[in-house]
Amino acid sequence: MKNLLLFTAVLLFAFTTAQSQEFRLGAKIGLNVASLGGDSGYYGGGISGVSSFGSRRSFHIGGLAEIPLMGKFALQPEILYSSEGSDWSFGTGDTALKLDYIRVPVLAKYYILEGLSAEAGPVFGVLVSVNEDKYVKKDNYKSFDAAFGIGASYRLNMGVFFSLRYNKGLLNVNEEYIDDGVTYSNKNQSNVFQVSAGYTF
Template sequence: MKKLVFVGLIMIFGLSTGLAQEVQFGAKAGINFATLSGDQTSDFETVTSFNVGVVSEISISEKFSFQPELMYSRQGYSFGDNVIALNYLNLPLMGKYYLTEGLSIEAGPQIGYLLSADNEGDDVEDSFNSFDFGVNFGVGYKLDNGLNFGVRYNLGISDVNELKEVKNTYKNDVFQVSVGYFF
């Protein structure tokens, strides 16, 4: 999996930089408000956690950019007194369109790899699929000095439930607020 992500990033950066006018690298961190949606999830509650990672913005034209990211994202949900923590390595591939200078809308697919899952210290990784696919939608604002802010919604499209005896479908549902800096 690590080799696949690395090769994918090399290909993305290599192909995109040939078209690019400018490439910037940076880092970002933020807050996640996560839960699961799907069958019989009305008792599931949102958990608040975090995300952190590295980003690159590849300018294709004055108005359009491509922004691949590699993010650690702590997600999950709670029900009653139980908190299920799902730790992902996510690869969002965002297309950004600048409405005005600094203000952009963004959308793109995301693949996630489940690093671990626990329920109050007990390993429950076998209850969840190793891979997660989703689609992101968001808004961002970038200052001239490199400081940037973003709000994003990740709509899970794949079932993360791995338990065969549980016929319910569960999908990640994550709202994110982040701050970052391009070097």
């Protein structure tokens, strides 16, 4: 009986503490500065040389929820459309490798002071689009990706917020494949720096 009373008291305390913060829904949009880390590309067979990857500027957009936990902690799941990839230089030619994902970050937040929070957690992704051409095929890239995100947000009293985040790719985005007798087995990760603005209510 005493254990049951103690358990009930702990639950009531946790619930009361959680209610001191607000459950919020919101939307966000922002700039991506994306690049592929890891190997550069080597090409043989009908073409030869080494490609290099640079930063690609694009966007992300989506929605989020903020779920209060105990004390200054909260959980922030999101669902975003995130356009990533890299600028791609090969010889004298430049193009953009576009890898577009549906991303699901699940971030733990800690409020350092009112309005200002630090956030970190896993960022899952499903590949939905690739700008295919003669040398780039969607089948050459893995359908699932995972990264680790870390950043900070500041929310104004009116509900507008601004955030900075860096997503470090944890998995290789490439699939090994053979084309014209040449094996392509590069190991690249999708890394993205994000600047966002949004609104929660």
